[in-house]
Amino acid sequence: MDEGLRERKKRETRQRIADMAMGLFMARGFDNVTVAEVARAADVSVNTVFNYFKTKEDLFLDRSAMVEVMPAEVVRERATGESVIAALRRDFLDALDTRHWRYGFGDGSDVFAKLVSDSPALTSAMLQMHMERERALAEALMEATDADPDDLRPWLVATQVLNTTRVLTAHAARRMMAGEDWARIGPDIREQAEIAFGLLERGVGDYGARSGAGQDEKPPSSAARPNSST
Incomplete structure (x- = not known):
């Protein structure tokens, strides 16, 4: 005790x-x-x-340890039959709808974004945090798909997804800093997020979908790559 x-x-x-x-x-x-x-x-x-x-x-990024691993935990806890993209889309939209801080939608997130943009030191620290976030997600994807060490797809998918959420979050922050009401911002970001994740789904497809037996299928050999046209 x-x-x-x-x-x-x-x-x-x-x-x-x-x-x-x-x-x-x-x-x-x-x-x-x-x-x-x-x-x-x-x-x-x-x-x-x-x-x-x-x-x-x-001191400023006191939640960074949690932020860095959250997408990776979403992947590890996704439902049977749920793809990586579907799981991360669900989590992002939940954060948007509830205005949760994990994707930068909480109250005061516009002030937070302004402080970062005004400080080179914070901008650099945020970049490092995002890199750690991508690394953690890529490692979770490697585990989920039993990827070979030389298979770059886990890293490519992690980068694509997290850069997509960063673009969406930054757009919302800019509009909040401009004084726009969340009642207008929220629905528009949701629509843009649906479009963005739709693009990811068409490019990434069912990558990382969890099998019914609870075991993730090993991805095809390096000869079979995702369609490069997306």
């Missing part, structure tokens, strides 16, 4: 530091806030801040 209490207190301390940091970043901009100022606002030492967050960018 003592160990559980310690872990809970650690989580609470970490969350308090992250919340205080985000409040300062939103008020003054990421590059105008120091780690020392975050520490003072959270009533902890600078060393304590760095015990929980390796870099200042990690």
